Amino acid sequence: MGRKRTIDRDELMKAVEAVARRDGIGGLSIDAVAKEAGVSKSSVVYDCESKAGLMAAFTRYQLAHHRAKYDEAHTRFEGQPNACLRTLIETFRTAPTDEDIAMALMLSVGMGASTECRDIMRDEMRRDAEQIRAEAAEPHKMLRTLLTLHGMAFLEFYDLHRFDETTRNELLDELMAIAESDKGASPLQD
Numbered sequence: 001m002g003r004k005r006t007i008d009r010d011e012l013m014k015a016v017e018a019v020a021r022r023d024g025i026g027g028l029s030i031d032a033v034a035k036e037a038g039v040s041k042s043s044v045v046y047d048c049e050s051k052a053g054l055m056a057a058f059t060r061y062q063l064a065h066h067r068a069k070y071d072e073a074h075t076r077f078e079g080q081p082n083a084c085l086r087t088l089i090e091t092f093r094t095a096p097t098d099e100d101i102a103m104a105l106m107l108s109v110g111m112g113a114s115t116e117c118r119d120i121m122r123d124e125m126r127r128d129a130e131q132i133r134a135e136a137a138e139p140h141k142m143l144r145t146l147l148t149l150h151g152m153a154f155l156e157f158y159d160l161h162r163f164d165e166t167t168r169n170e171l172l173d174e175l176m177a178i179a180e181s182d183k184g185a186s187p188l189q190d
Helices: 009-025 031-037 041-048 051-074 083-091 098-113 115-135 139-159 163-179
Strands: none
Touching: 009 031, 009 041, 009 051, 009 098, 031 041, 031 051, 031 139, 041 051, 041 163, 051 083, 051 098, 051 115, 083 163, 098 139, 098 163, 115 139, 139 163
16 A cells, blocks of 8 residues: 555654654654654655754744643733733643653754744744734733743753742742733823
8 A cells, every 4th residue: 555645634643752762863854754643755755845944943943832721821921911921921820741852952953954944933033022012011020920931931942940830830920910900001092
């Protein structure tokens, strides 16, 4: 029986993840991903063009899943001051799992190897920072809060330090109090 002719994008991204977990980023190749996904190499090349394109697609896929979780959590803060920052703080309440850490490390390797992957992540970070700045009455204070949150995330997602649940929640409560203390940007006047 021949390989499938069409590629289901979710299945292809699951194959990228499976190969990277099994063989490491060094073992990630178009051949290995095609075999794992049960499609032809030419189908993967047609869809992603190169290994760098495959990593860029995987980075976008992971960010889309992250953004979907963010969007779901954002409904709780919609219409309130500093909704973006408050949502980011809230989404970090759950400690990263070993799987989350492995995924962060894999994406980090992709960013190191690919300008496109770095650009994708840079655009995502810029989008959040710009939104936080736009929503705040005291933009620099809210950006420092974001920086603190990202520092905490960096430590945990790169498995450099793991906060116990009590400490994590105390720190996040303090960051949330800072976000809540800002009255938010004034509505635009006509």
